[in-house]
Amino acid sequence: MKNRFSVKFGGRSGQGINTLGEFLSKALKNSGYVTFAYREYPSIIKGGFASYQIDVSSEPIFASSKYTDFLLCMTDESFDKYVNTVTKGGVVIHSIKDLKINEEDEKYIKKNKIKVIYLDAIDIAQKNDAPVIMANIVILGAFWKSINLELKVLDKIVLDYFSKKKGVDLEAEKRCLKAGYELDTIKDLKGRNLPKKKRKNWNSSLILTGNDGIALGAVVAGCRAYYAYPMTPATSILLKLGNTYMDTGIIVKQAESEITAVQMVLGSMYMGTRAFTATSGGGYDLMTESLSFSGMSEIPLVIVLSQRAGASTGVPTWTGASDLDIAVHAGHGDFPRCVMSVSDATDAYELIQDAFNIAEEYQISVTLLTEKQISESLFNIKTLPQPKKIKRGLVKNGQKRYEITSNGISPRWIPQKGKKTYLSNSDEHDEYGISTEDEKEIVEMSEKRRRKMDTLKKKLPQPKYYGDEKPTLVFVGMGSTKNVVLDAMPLTKKRLGYLHYQYIYPLKFEKILELNKQGVKIVLIENNQEGGFGKLIKEEADFYIPNTLRKYDGRPFFVDDILEYIKK
Amino acid sequence: MKIDITDYNTNVTPTWCPGCGNFNIHLALKKALVELKKSPSEVVFSFDIGCNGNGGDKIDGFRVKGLHGRAIPLAVGAHLANRKMSVIASIGDGGCLHEGIDHLIHAVRSNYDITLLIHNNQNFALTTGQITSTTIEGKEMYAFPKGKTEGNINIGELVLSLEPSFYARGYSGDIVQLTEIIKQGVKHKGFSVIEIMQLCPTYNKESNHEFFNGRISKIEKNSDIKKARSYVSNKNKLYTGIIYCNSKIKDYYSKLENRKGKKTELVNEVRNYSIKNILAD
Numbered sequence: 135m136k137n138r139f140s141v142k143f144g145g146r147s148g149q150g151i152n153t154l155g156e157f158l159s160k161a162l163k164n165s166g167y168v169t170f171a172y173r174e175y176p177s178i179i180k181g182g183f184a185s186y187q188i189d190v191s192s193e194p195i196f197a198s199s200k201y202t203d204f205l206l207c208m209t210d211e212s213f214d215k216y217v218n219t220v221t222k223g224g225v226v227i228h229s230i231k232d233l234k235i236n237e238e239d240e241k242y243i244k245k246n247k248i249k250v251i252y253l254d255a256i257d258i259a260q261k262n263d264a265p266v267i268m269a270n271i272v273i274l275g276a277f278w279k280s281i282n283l284e285l286k287v288l289d290k291i292v293l294d295y296f297s298k299k300k301g302v303d304l305e306a307e308k309r310c311l312k313a314g315y316e317l318d319t320i321k322d323l324k325g326r327n328l329p330k331k332k333r334k335n336w337n338s339s340l341i342l343t344g345n346d347g348i349a350l351g352a353v354v355a356g357c358r359a360y361y362a363y364p365m366t367p368a369t370s371i372l373l374k375l376g377n378t379y380m381d382t383g384i385i386v387k388q389a390e391s392e393i394t395a396v397q398m399v400l401g402s403m404y405m406g407t408r409a410f411t412a413t414s415g416g417g418y419d420l421m422t423e424s425l426s427f428s429g430m431s432e433i434p435l436v437i438v439l440s441q442r443a444g445a446s447t448g449v450p451t452w453t454g455a456s457d458l459d460i461a462v463h464a465g466h467g468d469f470p471r472c473v474m475s476v477s478d479a480t481d482a483y484e485l486i487q488d489a490f491n492i493a494e495e496y497q498i499s500v501t502l503l504t505e506k507q508i509s510e511s512l513f514n515i516k517t518l519p520q521p522k523k524i525k526r527g528l529v530k531n532g533q534k535r536y537e538i539t540s541n542g543i544s545p546r547w548i549p550q551k552g553k554k555t556y557l558s559n560s561d562e563h564d565e566y567g568i569s570t571e572d573e574k575e576i577v578e579m580s581e582k583r584r585r586k587m588d589t590l591k592k593k594l595p596q597p598k599y600y601g602d603e604k605p606t607l608v609f610v611g612m613g614s615t616k617n618v619v620l621d622a623m624p625l626t627k628k629r630l631g632y633l634h635y636q637y638i639y640p641l642k643f644e645k646i647l648e649l650n651k652q653g654v655k656i657v658l659i660e661n662n663q664e665g666g667f668g669k670l671i672k673e674e675a676d677f678y679i680p681n682t683l684r685k686y687d688g689r690p691f692f693v694d695d696i697l698e699y700i701k702k
Numbered sequence: 703m704k705i706d707i708t709d710y711n712t713n714v715t716p717t718w719c720p721g722c723g724n725f726n727i728h729l730a731l732k733k734a735l736v737e738l739k740k741s742p743s744e745v746v747f748s749f750d751i752g753c754n755g756n757g758g759d760k761i762d763g764f765r766v767k768g769l770h771g772r773a774i775p776l777a778v779g780a781h782l783a784n785r786k787m788s789v790i791a792s793i794g795d796g797g798c799l800h801e802g803i804d805h806l807i808h809a810v811r812s813n814y815d816i817t818l819l820i821h822n823n824q825n826f827a828l829t830t831g832q833i834t835s836t837t838i839e840g841k842e843m844y845a846f847p848k849g850k851t852e853g854n855i856n857i858g859e860l861v862l863s864l865e866p867s868f869y870a871r872g873y874s875g876d877i878v879q880l881t882e883i884i885k886q887g888v889k890h891k892g893f894s895v896i897e898i899m900q901l902c903p904t905y906n907k908e909s910n911h912e913f914f915n916g917r918i919s920k921i922e923k924n925s926d927i928k929k930a931r932s933y934v935s936n937k938n939k940l941y942t943g944i945i946y947c948n949s950k951i952k953d954y955y956s957k958l959e960n961r962k963g964k965k966t967e968l969v970n971e972v973r974n975y976s977i978k979n980i981l982a983d
Contacts (some may be wrong), residue, residue: 356971389808400776551787
């Protein structure tokens with residue numbers, strides 16, 4: 135692909151693929167290249183096939199190409215899985231003894247003139263007095279030489295990392311890296327080269343996952359408690375906030391269930407601090423009664439819903455975006471709420487701050503959607519934006535906690551000694567929170583709550599438009615689909631546009647109708663089977679978009695998917 | 703300012719049945735808080751759903767009437783946010799032992815500094831008398847003329863099996879003792895489980911005042927776990943009082959390494975923070 139280069143590390147779970155992927159991303163970044171790293175791994179601890187693909191460019195990139203220029207491979211399973219994704223003239227470096235290549239793969243390799251190089255990496259590691267596991271470092275060194283970058287850049291990253299681990303022989307790591315780098319078989323290897331242009335001062339840029347962005351944004355926004363139950367792909371938010379809790383002072387609690395987690399958030403938010411939880415679809419299902427309770431009691435609530443592929447347990451470590459429908463509709467009864475969606479690490483960092491502001495100002499639940507593709511991929515960005523202003527919508531003290539107001543928002547004050555007490559009630563209630571079954575009061579109070587949606591909708595920003603000023607084709611989407619369409623734009627002469635939704639519900643649909651009026655071809659792009667976003671647009675705008683590009687095989691959209699689609 | 707029991711009254715008319723144990727439980731609760739010199743605005747109540755939850759608008763204080771079975775985790779979240787408030791969760795035997803039993807178990811092992819009042823009236827009363835795990839075996843209940851098929855849960859045995867820091871048992875017919883138990887529970891720094899044997903004249907006529915009076919035996923505060931276990935497993939007697947107290951077990955918050963030495967509560971800490979130190983991993 136023009137101006138892009140990609141390398142993939144393949145092996146099995148337990149071989150350190152993750153660590154290698156991070157090393158490579160950082161080392162390439164420190165060498166002056168922009169990277170995007172995408173991770174595939176099975177829902178098992180040891181075995182299966184796992185990979186890390188790092189795309190490299192001189193310009194910002196946020197998505198992966200389907201094909202890879204270099205495949206570094208450590209198991210035959212991952213060889214079989216990934217060899218047919220190597221580009222024409224590409225290179226495979228592997229360490230698989232007695233590798234048997236099937237007929238089909240053999241044909242593909244020949245046809246595409248792919249060089250397959252075997253390194254006895256285990257033997258090299260052992261000859262360098264290093265344990266077998268360090269064979270992966272030998273391969274890393276060999277690859278680094280084959281793209282002709284300075285060893286010391288990589289060396290520093292590897293040593294920095296392992297010097298923090300106990301019981302690792304740093305000198306052995308060093309020897310293995312060097313041995314790989316100095317291999318004769320690599321010296322004359324001609325593969326695809328890296329992009330010519332490097333970026334200046336890029337080594338100070340950041341590499342963050344979407345979940346890092348959420349965790350960091352929560353800290354910035356003054357969130358003081360995080361309660362969660364582990365569930366992929368939301369779990370690494372717990373990791374980030376837990377590993378940094380001595381610095382931040384945030385209470386980080388691994389709760390006994392998702393229901394506990396969300397109830398603890400509600401308790402803490404009721405008291406007037408900021409707290410949140412994160413989960414994936416199954417956990418969110420368990421939280422839905424609490425969503426409804428937040429709606430009725432007007433206790434602010436922030437939930438991150440990190441989506442993965444499939445119904446039920448599905449394919450837990452793979453990506454998808456099928457949960458918009460539950461975010462918008464789950465929970466019994468009528469109640470207001472807000473749904474937003476992040477697309478990358480920067481977006482995640484900013485939108486979690488918005489989520490707290492909106493939850494508190496409007497006294498509603500905010501569900502912040504993300505996807506495995508965003509939560510766990512490594513985004514390489516120059517820096518994070520300035521913190522957003524904290525808006526809480528609090529009053530010092532009051533009388534009627536649920537006062538009927540024209541914009542629907544009632545005064546909320548923090549429970550504290552000396553302040554007017556109140557009841558926050560899951561029963562329908564009057565302006566003081568006292569339970570009621572009076573028909574007039576029921577209508578007045580539920581209409582008051584409904585008015586918050588109208589007030590919020592007016593305040594929410596319009597979707598962001600990217601791309602050609604006079605487009606012939608505009609994709610409409612949310613989440614990670616933005617990244618892949620934006621990455622495809624410089625690779626095509628077609629006049630492409632992308633209308634990006636961060637604030638999903640209440641839905642602002644005017645721009646879609648405008649585009650339609652202009653006669654632009656609109657295509658809904660969704661990483662799911664049923665087209666939940668299209669359904670929401672139909673429901674809210676009474677506008678049906680017939681053209682759709684959908685993918686639901688657990689993989690994200692690759693840049694090639696977009697290029698192939700627009701060729702048609 | 704002097705605190706009076708009437709400070710805890712609201713203008714909402716009680717909707718409990720005549721003779722319901724909740725009247726006395728509320729009275730004891732109010733008395734205990736007054737004697738502890740706590741004003742309503744220093745107390746947070748987390749009410750469950752059921753007859754006890756219908757007390758949510760009948761006592762003053764900062765109150766949440768939440769979801770069935772979830773009074774404990776909401777109370778914990780409130781407590782962690784601001785320890786200056788006394789947090790009391792109130793739940794029935796149905797909500798506590800059925801819908802939300804996991805919360806009870808984990809709260810005991812976590813030892814959060816809150817007080818739990820389990821209103822044990824041996825049935826789901828607000829939904830008109832269904833079986834719970836404390837319902838008398840063989841007793842005809844809603845939809846089950848032959849009584850329950852399942853076995854029982856002995857709250858005391860369950861709680862004591864988890865090495866709690868505080869377990870007490872009171873009786874809604876003894877306001878004086880119940881007041882004292884609640885006072886001790888609120889003062890105790892840790893998770894105070896207070897089981898209240900509660901009269902339910904509508905759906906549990908068998909467990910009436912005579913029944914309890916014939917069986918209750920009051921004990922002094924006890925800190926011997928073996929003795930405590932023998933109290934609660936006694937088939938003939940119902941021991942009341944502070945069955946077990948162990949003040950040596952630290953409460954959850956006190957054990958949080960990253961909160962040591964912090965003078966503020968989470969509610970005072972909402973502001974923009976720098977992430978400079980935590981950007982890199």
